Amino acid sequence: MQETQILSSISNTRALPTSTFSNPSRPQLPTPPSHDFPSLSHPRNPRFPTLSTKTNTTLPHPHPHPHPHPKPASSSSDFEEKMLYLDSIGIDFLSLIDDHPPILSSPLSEIKSTVDFVTSTAGFTAVEFRRIVGMCPEVLSSRVSEIVPVFTFLIREARVNGSDLKRVINRRPRLLASSVRNRLRPTLYFLQSIGIAEVDKHTNLLSCSVEEKLLPRIEYLEKIGFSHRDSLSMFRRFPQLFCYSIKDNFEPKFDYFVVEMGRDLKELKEFPQYFSFSLEKRIKPRHQSCVEKGVCFPLPILLKTSNAQFRDRLEICCNTSLPFKSSPLWCTDCDIHSI
Template sequence: MQDTRLHFPSPFPHLKPHNFPSPSCHDYFSPLSCPRNFHFPTLSPKTNTISLPPKPLKTPEIPSISSHHSPPPPPRSQQPPDSGFQEKMLYLDSLGLDIFSLVNNHRPIILSASLTNIKSIVGLLTSKNFTPREFRRIISMCPEILNSTPSSITPTITFLLREARVSGSDLKHVINRRPRLLVSSVKHCLRPTLYFLQNIGLEEVKRHTYLLSCSVETKLLPRIRYFETIGFSYKDAVSMFRRFPQLFNFSIKNNIEPKLNYFVVEMGRDLKELKEFPQYFSFSLEKIIKPRHQCCVEKGLYFPLHTLLKTSEAQFLSKIDVCSDSSVPLRSSPLFSVNCDIDSFTITE
């Protein structure tokens, strides 16, 4: 097939690319093979003329800012920090508090707390003979105190002394154990909880003031109702909490449920034992309950819960050795009270 294309000599032979097989001008300046350069003339193969590129337009000059205009504000990172915040941080640092931890974990509280209130709170606690070390511990456990005022804390202290019957010498111990008492409302939390604990027959609430900051509706009553759902009567459930008030602070999901499941399924014991010994839930499932129960199973022994768990490790192993290596002495034997009490264990066949 005859090539009918027109061939023109290249006006720029020195620009010939090495890889192009065809020497035609069309191949050199094809828009697909070579990008157009606006700084060089272009050749039109149809008219055999060279066209010059248009002159670039001049960029309009940007008028300079007149001297009477104010300069733009500096970037945020270069703006001077709040002097009041700096002063507050320096004061907290002078108390020995970890200001970096406070700002990272409790920023809203620190930002909203005024330096005047913080100094007032420090003065109030100092007047109650709290040491700097005790103050640091209180703030680490309940940083909301920094955002309180003496007028909001004083009613709580009055309530503890007058209504909860806490002695003045025990006030520091009560607050150190449960600093959240200082930020709990007397009307909506402390007083209703006090009445509830007294109503279920808990004697000497002043020995369990750590419970006063708990909500009756969301924490105390749900735990009593849980024990009702597993088979205890309301009277028996209340008896357990009256016998062992710390049970109110145990998590149902993470503490009570797994230990109850092991007690019923693996140990095969009666719920009546829990009524008599609710302290069972205070012992570690993995470190104490399981190892001691499995040891008794291997030796064929059966101890009551208080004997199984309440003794020290040395006393428990001693009982295991005595009861597994010796026959049960007769009650008339002089060794009966030395070796073991027959009522404290049972040998299983």
């Protein structure tokens, strides 16, 4: 009854004309009840149950939460079948889930097809396949229809010799999980466009993103002072530069090269392999040895020679003068174009 009266008064208030609120000093005549809410315009007298005068302080007992529904038998069975099958070929399914959760949604039939194709048609041994999955778990959830084009691309477009396919895949398993259209082919065209003709010798780069990995490294060399032309020349001379981290490799080694060694950028242009040597185990110790003896070796002699050869050269240079660069003794047995 009380709720009906309150709603009825709200209805009447909404029906008042605007002038009621614009000029409060002017008396207003009462208006007939509004019929905006016809069901509320005529109060009703519903019968309400009589409330007890005693207050019930006993709280209702909460209903227990229903137990989660068990997984369907088919899902549990599929999980067990996958685990048993992968265990039979030497792959730990639980560890695989941690490394590659999408494997849970891969149908067992497709997993078996992929395993059969790679180990039978492609000719990889069980040991090689386990190593491939360990390095790139995505291979196991790739379909055969996605893997076959990779082999075709490597042979026809990247010019990989058929006898070298297994070596190429074992070296870079991620190739098998890479899209030919979206990754392999665009990267191939980019490498060819900057002058790397023999891409078949650098197939590990094909699975790299041009935008996320290759271009940022070229831009870094330009940032530290190399021209665009010289930067590309360094990558043509030593394509493995694309594989090195800017933060963990380029930056600390370049800082040491400039600040501690005081060398010229021209030396890096001629010997970009400098970035392939360990800063702590090779570059620093040998540079410090040269500083102590008061000699300065060209980068190839400083870094490429064996420990015994380096000590011998260092000892000789302490007693004699370093040959001129025009001398046939300069950089003997040290080809700067290979490692």
